[in-house]
Amino acid sequence: MSSRKTWTRLVVCALFGLLLSWVVSCSTTPSISGSQEIEFWTMQLQPQFTDYFKNLISSFEAENSGLIVRWVDVPWSAMESKILTAVAGKTAPDVVNLNPDFASQLASRNAWLELDSKISPQVRQQYLPNIWKASTLNDKSFGIPWYLTTRVTIYNADLFKKAAISNPPRTYEELAQVAKIVKEKTGKYAFFVTLVPGDSGEVLESLVQMGVQLVDAQGKAAFNTPAGIAAFKYWVDLYKNGLLPKEVLTQGHRQAIQLYQSGETALLAAGSEFFGTIAKNAPAIAQVSAISPQITGVTGKKTVAVMNLVIPRDTAKSDNALKFALFVTNNKNQLAFAKAANVLPSTVESLQDSYFKSADANASSADKARIVSASQMQQAEVLVPAMRDLNKLQKAIYENLQSAMLGNKTVEQAVADAATQWNSR
Incomplete structure (x- = not known):
């Protein structure tokens, strides 16, 4: 589109918005001197x-x-x-x-x-x-x-009992152990986390919780470090070891809720407000559900x-x-x-x-x-700082993480490529 056409379109949109605002105001709000x-x-x-x-x-x-x-x-x-x-x-x-x-x-x-x-x-x-x-x-x-709103861990106490797990995981390290036991004892997955760009930022936030700095003061990638490589490897290992559903590469957070409600996963990371949804859609699952604090990493940080x-x-x-x-x-x-x-x-x-x-x-x-949600507020923060092109940062990390999960890249190459992709946006 030419710059002249673009300008004309913007002027028309602005005039239309102004006219619409005037019409709505006159029709719904009385004039008060x-x-x-x-x-x-x-x-x-x-x-x-x-x-x-x-x-x-x-x-x-x-x-x-x-x-x-x-x-x-x-x-x-x-x-x-x-x-x-x-x-x-x-x-x-x-x-x-x-x-x-x-x-x-x-x-x-x-x-x-x-x-x-x-x-x-x-x-x-x-x-x-x-x-x-x-x-x-x-x-x-x-x-x-x-x-x-902040996430808590909603877990299926019945599935935990079948897997002989006494306590829900509090850290990512414990989560990996629980994932292995649940799969071995019940044949089900412990949890679902999406790696679809543009959907949940849970994995991106997990990197920060694991001690990874995403960008530096100049906005350049800061995650191509030993900590960043270790965090990538954590998710890659879970996937390659069959402890994450294949759909994590293609399905969004809605799938996490659906799997939990159908009793196919043992825990769900979600806001406490989701309890109402679970009670309505899957009352039997809600009845055996219990609450634990949000899972975090070595930093102890909680997302909000x-x-x-x-x-x-x-x-x-x-x-x-x-x-x-x-x-x-x-x-x-x-x-x-x-x-x-x-x-x-x-x-x-x-x-x-x-x-x-x-x-x-x-x-x-x-x-x-x-x-539980309120008790987390002193440690809670927005883990991914406000920045321009945040969607592009998530896309770079998720796409390269997927490539490593599928064996198309080594973990080290995936991290390096994600950093390059972000820096050259």
């Missing part, structure tokens, strides 16, 4: 949490006379394209719910309001330090942490997924947008949303609530999973 509207986008939280957000917004508006909030919920699959179009057309909402991974791509283009001079150290200290760090790029803060709030740099309402974002993420509102959505809050005080500290003897597995 002297008021200022804050447009707030979330990702796929309707209709399940409609009542929560209506009450939240009403409370904010009651405390801030003259401010009104227009809430727009965007499907998960559409958010990236919609926000990219809106930012390019300078029609972005005032507060946006994203994740640090995607938000960092636009942060590198200076799309978001820098927060370090806007938020006092006292307010910043209310949030978990490792979680705040996830929404920084080049030591500049671009987002406010909101809700969190973060949702944050960002404010576009071009908004004319930055002060009020920031006021609303801090209201959404304050201790009281984070605790309320965490309880409503079965997620974890990102503020220190909220996590001290008894809801995350203890459960009675007759508590459900889902309640126990919540306690």
Whole structure:
């Protein structure tokens, strides 16, 4: 496409987005003299949490006379394209719910309001330090942490009993031992982990947990080291020894859930919120399922997924947008949303609530999973740092790891080739 056609298309898209925004605003929000509207986008939280957000917004508006909030919920699959179009057309909402991974791509283009001079150290200290760090790029803060999810180990106690395994694995070293015993004693696999580029980042995160540095300060590959080779070899050996299903090369994380629900694998690394899905789809499996902390490596690090709030740099309402974002993420509102959505809050005080500290003897597995998840937050961090072209880093590592698994390359060559592929992107 010529540059002239590209420019014309961008102008048309921007004008269409502006017109659509005006039409929607006029048709759904009454004009209030002297008021200022804050447009707030979330990702796929309707209709399940409609009542929560209506009450939240009403409370904010009651405390801030003259401010009104227009809430727009965007499907998960559409958010990236919609926000990219809106930012390019300078029609972005005032507060946006994203994740640090995607938000960092636009942060590198200076799309978001820098927060370090806007938020006092006292307010910043209310949030978990490792979680705040996830929404920084080049030591500049671009987002406010909101809700969190973290993996736990859900395991089939019946299968463990048949394999004569007393305790679930806590480390990757123990996981390899369990995988061998489960296969020998039951004929089933211990677990499923995907190596499909663009799907779960679990294997990429495992490298960090095993002590591998992915990139250096200049963004160059830093994993072509003895630690990186050892981590590659760990996964290659599991595959070559028949301790991973062949489908790990072609199927995504959905397959991991399906295999666990059908009783074909002994454990599943997933968020505690998956317990509801298992109970609904496979009640017999849910009944024999138990909870253990997330498996980690020599570093002891635990991974966490973060949702944050960002404010576009071009908004004319930055002060009020920031006021609303801090209201959404304050201790009281984070605790309320965490309880409503079965997620974890990102503020220190909220996590001290008894809801995350203890459960009675007759508590459900889902309640126990919540306690285990919350207990991991002090060690939890986003293991793969925000960076440009993260999808390309995952692709380089996964593709070369697959080649080593299939015997097309040595482990050393696979690591070297992955590093070269990343550095020459």
